Amino acid sequence: MKTAIAAALLVTAAPALAQQSITSLPPPVITEPAVAALRDDALANDHYAWDIAEGLTTEVGQRLAATDAEARARDWALKRLTAMGFANVHVEPFTMPVWTRGAESAEVVSPFPQRMAITALGYSGSTPPQGVTGEIVYFESLDALRAAPDAAVRGKIVFIDHHMMPAQDGSGYGQFGAPRRQGPTVASLKGALAIVIRSIGTDHHRNPHTGVQYFTDGATPIPAGALSIPDAEQLVRILKRGQPVTMRLTLVSQKIQGGHSGNVIAEVRGRDPKAPILLVGGHLDSWDLGTGAIDDASGVAIVTAAAKHIMDAGRPLRTIRIVWFGAEEPGGFGGAAYAKVHGTERYAIAGESDFGADRVWRFSSQLMKSDPAAYARLTAALAPLGITKNDKGEADGTDVEATIAAGAPWISLNQDGTRYFDWHHTPDDTLDKIDPAQLRQNVAAWTAALAVLSGGIEPGAKQPKRR
Amino acid sequence: MKTAIAAALLVTAAPALAQQSITSLPPPVITEPAVAALRDDALANDHYAWDIAEGLTTEVGQRLAATDAEARARDWALKRLTAMGFANVHVEPFTMPVWTRGAESAEVVSPFPQRMAITALGYSGSTPPQGVTGEIVYFESLDALRAAPDAAVRGKIVFIDHHMMPAQDGSGYGQFGAPRRQGPTVASLKGALAIVIRSIGTDHHRNPHTGVQYFTDGATPIPAGALSIPDAEQLVRILKRGQPVTMRLTLVSQKIQGGHSGNVIAEVRGRDPKAPILLVGGHLDSWDLGTGAIDDASGVAIVTAAAKHIMDAGRPLRTIRIVWFGAEEPGGFGGAAYAKVHGTERYAIAGESDFGADRVWRFSSQLMKSDPAAYARLTAALAPLGITKNDKGEADGTDVEATIAAGAPWISLNQDGTRYFDWHHTPDDTLDKIDPAQLRQNVAAWTAALAVLSGGIEPGAKQPKRR
Numbered sequence: 049m050k051t052a053i054a055a056a057l058l059v060t061a062a063p064a065l066a067q068q069s070i071t072s073l074p075p076p077v078i079t080e081p082a083v084a085a086l087r088d089d090a091l092a093n094d095h096y097a098w099d100i101a102e103g104l105t106t107e108v109g110q111r112l113a114a115t116d117a118e119a120r121a122r123d124w125a126l127k128r129l130t131a132m133g134f135a136n137v138h139v140e141p142f143t144m145p146v147w148t149r150g151a152e153s154a155e156v157v158s159p160f161p162q163r164m165a166i167t168a169l170g171y172s173g174s175t176p177p178q179g180v181t182g183e184i185v186y187f188e189s190l191d192a193l194r195a196a197p198d199a200a201v202r203g204k205i206v207f208i209d210h211h212m213m214p215a216q217d218g219s220g221y222g223q224f225g226a227p228r229r230q231g232p233t234v235a236s237l238k239g240a241l242a243i244v245i246r247s248i249g250t251d252h253h254r255n256p257h258t259g260v261q262y263f264t265d266g267a268t269p270i271p272a273g274a275l276s277i278p279d280a281e282q283l284v285r286i287l288k289r290g291q292p293v294t295m296r297l298t299l300v301s302q303k304i305q306g307g308h309s310g311n312v313i314a315e316v317r318g319r320d321p322k323a324p325i326l327l328v329g330g331h332l333d334s335w336d337l338g339t340g341a342i343d344d345a346s347g348v349a350i351v352t353a354a355a356k357h358i359m360d361a362g363r364p365l366r367t368i369r370i371v372w373f374g375a376e377e378p379g380g381f382g383g384a385a386y387a388k389v390h391g392t393e394r395y396a397i398a399g400e401s402d403f404g405a406d407r408v409w410r411f412s413s414q415l416m417k418s419d420p421a422a423y424a425r426l427t428a429a430l431a432p433l434g435i436t437k438n439d440k441g442e443a444d445g446t447d448v449e450a451t452i453a454a455g456a457p458w459i460s461l462n463q464d465g466t467r468y469f470d471w472h473h474t475p476d477d478t479l480d481k482i483d484p485a486q487l488r489q490n491v492a493a494w495t496a497a498l499a500v501l502s503g504g505i506e507p508g509a510k511q512p513k514r515r
Numbered sequence: 516m517k518t519a520i521a522a523a524l525l526v527t528a529a530p531a532l533a534q535q536s537i538t539s540l541p542p543p544v545i546t547e548p549a550v551a552a553l554r555d556d557a558l559a560n561d562h563y564a565w566d567i568a569e570g571l572t573t574e575v576g577q578r579l580a581a582t583d584a585e586a587r588a589r590d591w592a593l594k595r596l597t598a599m600g601f602a603n604v605h606v607e608p609f610t611m612p613v614w615t616r617g618a619e620s621a622e623v624v625s626p627f628p629q630r631m632a633i634t635a636l637g638y639s640g641s642t643p644p645q646g647v648t649g650e651i652v653y654f655e656s657l658d659a660l661r662a663a664p665d666a667a668v669r670g671k672i673v674f675i676d677h678h679m680m681p682a683q684d685g686s687g688y689g690q691f692g693a694p695r696r697q698g699p700t701v702a703s704l705k706g707a708l709a710i711v712i713r714s715i716g717t718d719h720h721r722n723p724h725t726g727v728q729y730f731t732d733g734a735t736p737i738p739a740g741a742l743s744i745p746d747a748e749q750l751v752r753i754l755k756r757g758q759p760v761t762m763r764l765t766l767v768s769q770k771i772q773g774g775h776s777g778n779v780i781a782e783v784r785g786r787d788p789k790a791p792i793l794l795v796g797g798h799l800d801s802w803d804l805g806t807g808a809i810d811d812a813s814g815v816a817i818v819t820a821a822a823k824h825i826m827d828a829g830r831p832l833r834t835i836r837i838v839w840f841g842a843e844e845p846g847g848f849g850g851a852a853y854a855k856v857h858g859t860e861r862y863a864i865a866g867e868s869d870f871g872a873d874r875v876w877r878f879s880s881q882l883m884k885s886d887p888a889a890y891a892r893l894t895a896a897l898a899p900l901g902i903t904k905n906d907k908g909e910a911d912g913t914d915v916e917a918t919i920a921a922g923a924p925w926i927s928l929n930q931d932g933t934r935y936f937d938w939h940h941t942p943d944d945t946l947d948k949i950d951p952a953q954l955r956q957n958v959a960a961w962t963a964a965l966a967v968l969s970g971g972i973e974p975g976a977k978q979p980k981r982r
Contacts, residue, residue, distance in 0.1 A: 102752070105749075106627065106749060106752045106753060106756075107626075107627050107753075107756070108627065108629075109627060109628070109629030109630075109749075110629065110630075117628075159574075160573065160574050160575065160576060161576070161584075162575075162576030162577065162806070163576075163577075165942060252943075252945075252947045252948070253720050253722065253943050254722055254805070254941075254942035254943050254945065255720065255721060255722070277947075278943070278945040278946070278947050281946070281947060282572075282573060282576075282806070282945070282946070285569070285573045285946075286573060286574075289573075289574070338721070339629070339749070474721075475632060475721035476719075476720050476721050476745070478719075478721065478745040478749070479745070479748070479749070479752075480719045480744075480745050480748060481719070
């Protein structure tokens with residue numbers, strides 16, 4: 049028994065020592081030359097994605113959900129998608145609560161007076177214009193706060209620390225994002241005056257990371273902000289001196305019901321209108337601090353460019369539907385609104401790009417089980433881009449989540465997230481963070497995936513190549 | 516003749532092919548074991564520099580010249596230098612005009628409304644609280660602005676671009692800093708409403724770089740600000756669309772005469788009070804946006820730590836004088852005030868550390884000519900730290916400049932400036948930018964230099980090792 053296990057481990061750890069016979073390999077899978085050519089052309093020459101990301105971030109800038117800026121972004125999208133030659137370009141509107149930011153500042157009043165860089169979290173409560181002042185109480189984690197007696201927190205400004213580190217798969221965001229997502233509610237329920245967290249990020253710049261949180265369990269909204277990481281580290285150093293630390297916090301914000309947002313939809317019409325649809329998307333809205341270049345102008349740019357490359361080549365059997373979702377950041381309102389209307393349509397695949405603009409390094413798909421032949425063709429078509437298959441992958445993405453929950457088969461093209469949380473939700477999310485070469489690799493990957501799953505592209509009267 | 520030149524080039528380009536005979540080499544120079552031991556101990560174990568930089572940036576934070584914050588920094592310095600056991604610790608006060616920053620914002624009003632990250636330059640004129648609004652007029656350089664007719668500029672907001680790149684020796688700062696230093700005056704003399712420049716920096720973060728400028732030639736002060744580099748690039752993209760671009764600019768500031776600053780001075784008393792002094796310094800003040808960790812808490816920390824290592828070892832023949840200069844940033848007021856009082860004293864050497872906290876990679880000194888034997892000993896003592904001699908080097912440093920002009924022989928330990936202008940004069944100048952290992956290398960270099968030039972250290976009743 050022990051020997052059998054050791055032998056099995058040996059195979060896993062050092063396959064070269066116990067190599068699989070080539071006669072037992074599955075049949076070879078060769079990417080169709082037309083698919084490979086489309087992919088390689090996108091990798092070398094794509095400009096559609098850069099043009100969209102550059103245009104949207106330059107001509108609109110930030111696109112906070114349900115604001116005038118997001119409305120201007122929808123107008124921009126309609127114009128651009130129409131100019132690119134897509135079909136059925138339209139907006140599907142919905143309403144939602146809109147939260148907007150006002151004046152923001154933080155300063156240590158004592159023992160060492162100094163200003164700190166802060167920004168409010170989404171749906172934060174508002175301070176009065178003159179701010180609030182309170183003593184800081186330190187917690188090394190959300191759990192430490194949860195374990196604290198209410199008396200230790202009541203009337204104070206809670207500060208939650210954490211130690212998120214960069215990871216290629218972004219895996220720290222779930223665990224280390226807890227102070228942002230649940231911290232404000234826990235602090236409020238314990239009677240805190242306000243809460244500040246160390247930004248959920250991996251950089252060392254004075255640009256705080258915003259992001260959404262909700263007050264649940266009947267918690268009263270309290271002011272909730274994120275300090276930049278250098279400021280959070282500074283606050284820790286100040287606290288370590290052992291004297292009481294007092295902070296003045298101004299986080300003015302406003303929440304209004306009945307804001308207007310919407311999803312922008314466009315299609316490459318398939319030859320068979322009854323065939324299941326290929327659904328690809330990203331989100332049009334952004335946080336208000338940067339221009340939302342990597343979150344998520346790049347995402348809408350990538351999937352749209354890929355669809356455009358298919359359209360340039362001819363007519364796919366299946367319809368490709370592109371959705372530029374509205375209001376993802378405050379909680380996936382666009383994805384939910386889309387699924388409510390379209391969730392029960394028939395999909396061949398559903399996927400989104402919403403993790404920056406760095407290269408795709410891995411993919412996974414439900415097709416591994418439901419259509420192994422298609423999965424093998426995807427694997428073969430993506431491998432030349434350096435993309436490995438991940439048999440243990442899971443569905444991913446806020447916007448397509450509800451549609452997937454309603455039954456659509458999923459595909460995830462995982463982008464390298466090593467740098468992503470350096471800029472995520474900060475003023476630094478700007479165009480210069482997009483690497484054009486890696487952006488093209490993303491377009492090539494989505495182009496290959498759409499080509500493989502298109503049901504075949506029939507060359508015909510081509511669309512004008514350039515908008 | 517041609518052949519002779521070619522042969523000379525060959526020697527320069529490929530010395531291995533025409534190697535110098537070892538019999539013609541100058542006599543060998545061996546570093547005294549005591550000097551090497553001091554240097555290597557500092558490299559491995561110094562904590563004084565980190566403690567000073569950490570303490571000053573944490574317990575005081577920003578230290579804008581002639582403000583209460585700089586006064587707190589002087590108090591902190593007196594306490595720390597006294598606790599470390601230095602002699603003759605005192606402040607030498609002076610007065611100067613004090614400039615302070617108020618509310619700051621910039622937004623493109625049309626054609627693509629969006630906010631931009633901006634900060635005022637030192638001694639900028641002030642806008643009214645509600646700001647000013649004007650059309651942007653683009654110039655690719657200061658010279659392009661100088662060549663423009665007044666009519667192209669009058670009543671408009673001048674924008675000057677540039678293309679500074681990182682360099683190890685920081686050599687871009689002179690040339691590419693011109694838009695900041697002279698741009699506001701040129702724009703004002705041509706009747707501009709205001710001026711914004713691309714920050715003089717090499718990063719891509721939304722943190723603008725401030726810095727000093729003066730209005731000369733009778734120019735009326737106008738509002739003068741620096742856009743962060745991503746914002747400057749965004750403005751260029753917007754301008755390239757070809758439509759008129761309107762900006763609203765709020766840069767409130769205040770200038771008052773008769774502000775109080777001062778130099779903090781401390782000494783390691785030499786055995787011979789009449790021997791020429793070793794003068795080392797850095798500056799205590801900082802800009803107000805960051806905590807001035809690399810500019811210049813690290814500088815005062817490095818030279819002070821080095822002097823402390825000499826003091827720990829015993830008593831040097833020559834007095835070492837440490838100066839934490841006040842008000843360097845707004846124009847070297849501390850250095851000028853020091854030279855006025857002390858410029859005519861006798862110095863063995865004068866040098867400062869004011870280019871960050873990254874490693875020393877090269878040094879130069881006037882001793883090359885005035886005391887070649889000492890120069891050779893410095894060369895030998897610094898080489899094991901990876902420091903090369905630069906026979907073509909020049910005196911460097913705002914604070915010791917006036918004293919050097921008055922006759923003191925100079926030494927320059929050049930720090931690697933590749934990363935320096937990523938953070939220089941921005942909110943990002945914070946403690947996390949100091950690499951403790953490189954900081955220790957700086958301390959080791961200055962310790963070695965002081966030990967070589969000390970005239971000999973006599974072991975004796977040592978100071979308490981730790982403050």
